[in-house]
Amino acid sequence: MIDPPYNTTMGPHRFRNNQRMVPAGEAAWKLAAAHGMLDIRVDASGGQNRLRDVRTGHEFLNLASCSYLGLNSHPTVVESGVEALRTENVTGLAMAEFRIRLEAAHRLEEELSALFGTPVLPSISCGVISAAVLPLLASGHITGTDPLVVVFDRFAHFSMNFLKPVVADETLVLTSPHNDMDFLEDVCRKYPRVAYVCEGAYSTGGLADLEGIRALQEKYGMYVYMDDSHALSTQGPNGEGYARSVFRELDERTMIVASTAKAFGSTGGIAMLGSSSVFDFLYRSGPMGWSQGLRTAAIGTTLGSIAVHRSPELGERQRQLAENIALFDQRMSNRPIRGVGSHIKFVTVGENDWAVELATELYRRGYYCSAMFFPVVPRGQAGIRLMLRGDMTTAMTEKFVDTLQDVLDGFL
Numbered sequence: 001m002i003d004p005p006y007n008t009t010m011g012p013h014r015f016r017n018n019q020r021m022v023p024a025g026e027a028a029w030k031l032a033a034a035h036g037m038l039d040i041r042v043d044a045s046g047g048q049n050r051l052r053d054v055r056t057g058h059e060f061l062n063l064a065s066c067s068y069l070g071l072n073s074h075p076t077v078v079e080s081g082v083e084a085l086r087t088e089n090v091t092g093l094a095m096a097e098f099r100i101r102l103e104a105a106h107r108l109e110e111e112l113s114a115l116f117g118t119p120v121l122p123s124i125s126c127g128v129i130s131a132a133v134l135p136l137l138a139s140g141h142i143t144g145t146d147p148l149v150v151v152f153d154r155f156a157h158f159s160m161n162f163l164k165p166v167v168a169d170e171t172l173v174l175t176s177p178h179n180d181m182d183f184l185e186d187v188c189r190k191y192p193r194v195a196y197v198c199e200g201a202y203s204t205g206g207l208a209d210l211e212g213i214r215a216l217q218e219k220y221g222m223y224v225y226m227d228d229s230h231a232l233s234t235q236g237p238n239g240e241g242y243a244r245s246v247f248r249e250l251d252e253r254t255m256i257v258a259s260t261a262k263a264f265g266s267t268g269g270i271a272m273l274g275s276s277s278v279f280d281f282l283y284r285s286g287p288m289g290w291s292q293g294l295r296t297a298a299i300g301t302t303l304g305s306i307a308v309h310r311s312p313e314l315g316e317r318q319r320q321l322a323e324n325i326a327l328f329d330q331r332m333s334n335r336p337i338r339g340v341g342s343h344i345k346f347v348t349v350g351e352n353d354w355a356v357e358l359a360t361e362l363y364r365r366g367y368y369c370s371a372m373f374f375p376v377v378p379r380g381q382a383g384i385r386l387m388l389r390g391d392m393t394t395a396m397t398e399k400f401v402d403t404l405q406d407v408l409d410g411f412l
Contacts (some may be wrong), residue, residue: 015164015173028352028373028382035360037371047073049392051368060363061396063386064370068234068343069317070391071265077304081266084300097293098283104299111306112270115238118250119276121283122302124292126229126257126269127159132288133255133271134163137195137225138170142278143252147171148223149191153198154178155206157227158376160197181212188220200228200243200256204377204385205339205346210246217253224254230344233263234321234390239309250274265308266301268294321390324397328388331401335408346372348383349411355382358411365403 013019032038042051048062048070071077084104085091093100105122112120123129133142140147150167151174152160164173176183176196188194196216200208208226216222224247231242243256250256251274261267273279282288294302308314321343329340339345349355352373359371362384373382386404388397 015168016162025373025375028356028371031352031356032359032371035356037356037359037363040368044073047391048389049396060366060368061392061400062368063388063400064368065387065389066230066259066262067265068230068263068321068387068389069265069314070389071233071263071305071308071317074265074305074308076308077265077301080304080307081297081301084296084303088296090296092293092295094292096289098280098289101293102296102299104296104303105294108294108299108302111303115306115309116240116244116270116272117238119273119279121271121273121279121288122260122294123269123271123288124267124294124298125159125261126227126259126271128287129257129269129271130160130227131163131166132282132286133257134160134197134225135166135170136282136285137223138167138173140193141281142255143193143223145193148193148195149174149187150195150197151176151184151187153196153208155199155202155204156197157199157203157229160225160227178206179209179212181209181216184213184222185216185220188216188222193223194220195223195225197225198227199230200226200241201231201234201342201344203230203344204372205337205342205344207242207342210243214246221253226254226256227258228256229259229262229269231263232258232260233265233309233314234343235318237315239264239314239318244272252277260302260305264302265305267298268302317390319390320392320394321388323394324388324390324392327394327397328401331405343388345386345388346377346383347386347408348381350380350382352382354411355384358407359384361407361410362403365407367400367403 041054043054044051048065051062052059136142138150147170149172153176155178167173198208217224226243228241228243233239236244247254254274256272259269325343337345337347349358355371355373359369362369369384369386372385
């Protein structure tokens with residue numbers, strides 16, 4: 001049993017504090033807006049490598065896009081969405097899918113499961129999946145046991161972290177230092193049932209210690225709930241992602257969720273399940289059971305992306321992405337940049353205004369990178385996040401690195 005009491009009345013702000021976070025965040029956002037780095041309205045007909053500000057005519061390459069392979073503008077993906085609307089002649093049934101759903105939605109489940117080699121549950125977003133799954137995982141209804149102690153990695157994405165208060169109503173919630181396997185093992189020694197909530201490729205740069213996580217799972221039976229949104233499609237023969245490079249065969253102690261709105265090039269989210277035993281149960285549970293399933297166009301674009309994933313083009317774009325990552329890492333090896341080996345890079349500069357100024361200067365030179373600040377990153381660690389993509393040529397990457405080097409010389 002979990003040592004009681006685990007959800008005592010300790011007062012507010014145990015897991016979040018809007019009174020502190022909102023003013024700090026709003027100050028930084030207003031700074032970014034004042035520099036013209038928000039609400040940029042573009043013509044995207046030239047693709048994300050050549051966006052054009054419709055008000056100023058300024059052209060730039062988008063390095064803030066999570067479409068890491070450029071499949072969001074792939075003709076097969078786009079046309080499949082249009083064709084789905086033509087065929088079904090309805091934007092969606094607007095009801096709980098466990099009651100009635102389009103046959104195309106059932107086919108999508110089968111196609112996704114075949115592509116990734118495990119039962120796959122689709123949804124309108126992986127955030128919705130997390131909202132449905134994590135409270136039930138905490139209470140033991142996913143595992144068929146008594147409640148589990150749930151440990152969130154400190155850097156776990158907001159879409160999971162914001163659920164801590166809900167999860168804490170079911171069980172003990174702990175926060176682990178980032179990738180700290182010693183901390184996690186101590187928890188596993190103390191409690192018989194533990195779930196670890198983390199990311200595969202972290203949204204602000206860096207990768208999970210997959211080997212360490214798997215070793216603890218094998219030793220203690222720890223449940224692993226991993227969001228691999230930023231790596232899905234970017235690697236693996238069928239685009240399985242970073243997490244599946246180690247967790248190749250999923251079992252009942254593992255669930256990997258991911259967004260299909262990033263490198264996959266569609267919209268929505270998926271849960272890769274190690275067992276189909278909870279498949280129907282999750283469809284009826286919480287947000288998954290509400291009347292907001294995938295829209296018809298989303299079903300179509302996802303099926304279109306599956307077709308691309310089964311073609312040689314996936315490997316070609318993955319290889320280009322890997323070459324761009326290697327090029328960047330080699331050229332920038334003497335810089336304090338987080339994310340070696342990952343397509344997500346983070347340049348820490350410290351103060352909010354420095355991050356905004358750096359992003360503004362890069363935009364002036366033709367590259368949009370996201371200024372990031374508290375509460376997305378810790379106080380005093382503001383910086384810029386940039387994403388490399390497989391639809392960027394080597395020449396584009398070289399030119400960007402040249403520009404970044406030059407701009408950083410004036411900042412760091």
